[in-house]
Amino acid sequence: MTEGPAPRPDPHRAADAEARAAARALLGSARDAVLAVLDAEGWPMTLRIALQTDAAGTPLALLSGLALHSAALSRDPRAALLLTEDGPAKGSALTRPRLSLQVEAALVPPADEAALRALWRARDPKAAVYLGLPDFRFWRFTVRAGLLNAGFGAAFRLTAADLAAPTVE
Numbered sequence: 001m002t003e004g005p006a007p008r009p010d011p012h013r014a015a016d017a018e019a020r021a022a023a024r025a026l027l028g029s030a031r032d033a034v035l036a037v038l039d040a041e042g043w044p045m046t047l048r049i050a051l052q053t054d055a056a057g058t059p060l061a062l063l064s065g066l067a068l069h070s071a072a073l074s075r076d077p078r079a080a081l082l083l084t085e086d087g088p089a090k091g092s093a094l095t096r097p098r099l100s101l102q103v104e105a106a107l108v109p110p111a112d113e114a115a116l117r118a119l120w121r122a123r124d125p126k127a128a129v130y131l132g133l134p135d136f137r138f139w140r141f142t143v144r145a146g147l148l149n150a151g152f153g154a155a156f157r158l159t160a161a162d163l164a165a166p167t168v169e
Contacts, residue, residue, distance in 0.1 A: 012157040019156040023148045026099045036080040037072035057165035059141040073105040103141035
């Protein structure tokens, strides 16, 4: 009887205060992300999307209802987001901080969209053209879990609570 290979130790550490702050900063400053969804046949596909967060730090996207990814999210709300550090590329992409999130997508109720449109426009004035199109809707991504790779040897597992905006008391 042969035994399989010995289990490898998990290279990800539990998030500490510094990792949580770095992940929240990366999420809060992101203006785009790679979205991974499952198509109608169950195959994964990735797309670059515009991304922002609401006041609670929850990721939001403004997506066209005509897009394949909107249809995919309507069928199966499970998705993933990949965010990378903004700014000019320095060195290998594998050495820059990046945040992977497992999320569940939901359309934002129409009654809540007016406030989000104003917030989105304030952060991205060039998005005004999309904000005025009737097929564009907001999607909210509820975070389930995440992985922060903050550089070589700096990988952390994150919970939804780790990524929530800190409350002010």
